[in-house]
Amino acid sequence: MLFFSYFKELVGKEVTVELKNDLAIRGILHSVDQYLNIKLENTRVVDQEKYPHMLSVRNCFIRGSVVRYVQLPPDGVDIDILHDATRREARGA
Amino acid sequence: MIVGIMHFTDRIGEGIGQPRFDSVGGEELMHVQPGVTIALGRLSPESPGTLYISNRRVIWLSDTDRDKGYAVDFLSISLHAVSRDPETYPSPCIYTQIEVEDAKDDEFEGLDAECPDETYLSKITEMRLVPHDPNQLDTLFDIFCQCVELNPEPLEGDDEENSWIFGEDFSDDGDQPEWHLSEDLANPIGQVNGNPDLAHSVLHLQINDQRFEDAEEMEDANHN
Incomplete structure (x- = not known):
């Protein structure tokens, strides 16, 4: 649940979601659920030459299980809070 | 699937x-x-x-x-x-x-x-x-x-994938001619006192352990 709680804090910020099929989509994080399904708005594909057909997409819903990485905005990373949260998670496990 | x-x-x-x-x-x-x-x-x-x-x-x-x-x-x-x-x-x-x-x-x-x-x-x-x-x-x-x-990922998927990878490793290692060649050289891993039969059975033991329970792996580690 750590990732879910953390991603919820990032709603409204810009993130880049990289899929396991190498497609990377940048957009405003609209919502995230417990399965880490991700809904993005104002999206644009990072490598537009390789994926021209994705140009027209302005919002999209990505299945959590196909996500490889989520690149975070630097101002969305509060190291102290993350440290605390990971320690709590480790104790709980 | x-x-x-x-x-x-x-x-x-x-x-x-x-x-x-x-x-x-x-x-x-x-x-x-x-x-x-x-x-x-x-x-x-x-x-x-x-x-x-x-x-x-x-x-x-x-x-x-x-x-x-x-x-x-x-x-x-x-x-x-x-x-x-x-x-x-x-x-x-x-x-x-x-x-x-x-x-x-x-x-x-x-x-x-x-x-x-x-x-x-x-x-x-x-x-x-x-x-x-x-x-x-x-x-x-x-x-x-x-x-x-409404359709989250089924949890058992990862286990299946792991056993499939182990299965492929098994057939690659077991059937390759390099394995037999290496018996003529210095002791290969798992070979005890130059007895290839024993080494062979040890190989099988390890493979079986990988495919089955964690508990058996632990047991094997203790013996070694």
Whole structure:
């Protein structure tokens, strides 16, 4: 649940979601659920030459299980809070 | 298991009919959208049909040909989006990406002999659904979102993948001539006092441990 709680804090910020099929989509994080399904708005594909057909997409819903990485905005990373949260998670496990 | 897009012909009722759902298995119809054209991969769009969305899958049935229909599980849909830019696609549509298995699978080779079309379908990674009324796009998008959330990833998938990888390692190591050559050199790993038979049985022991329970691995480590 750590990732879910953390991603919820990032709603409204810009993130880049990289899929396991190498497609990377940048957009405003609209919502995230417990399965880490991700809904993005104002999206644009990072490598537009390789994926021209994705140009027209302005919002999209990505299945959590196909996500490889989520690149975070630097101002969305509060190291102290993350440290605390990971320690709590480790104790709980 | 990820199966991608499949043919769907299981209709019930008179006339053009409607899909038969797995109601015993808990499948429920969520939404019906008439007047939808489907375009698979780079194939040209089909004649109009009707879209049935259940809590498990998306089914499209042709309005004119009772034998023509497609189905895809929400588990196979990795991404869906509303596409409105006429430059990338002439009609506003729901754009989806479909997760497909590696085409080298034995099961697909079997299908290939019987029905090559099915193999082709299982490799398609994009599907577009074009409602004749573009105002329905946002509704359809939202229904897709709800349904994906009803279909989280089954948990046992990872275990299956691991045992498959171990299985391949086993056959590679066991059958390669390098293994026999190495017996003539200095003691290979697992060979005790130059006795190849013992080494061989140790090899088998280790492989069996990898494929079975953690507890046996622990036990083996203690003996060593």
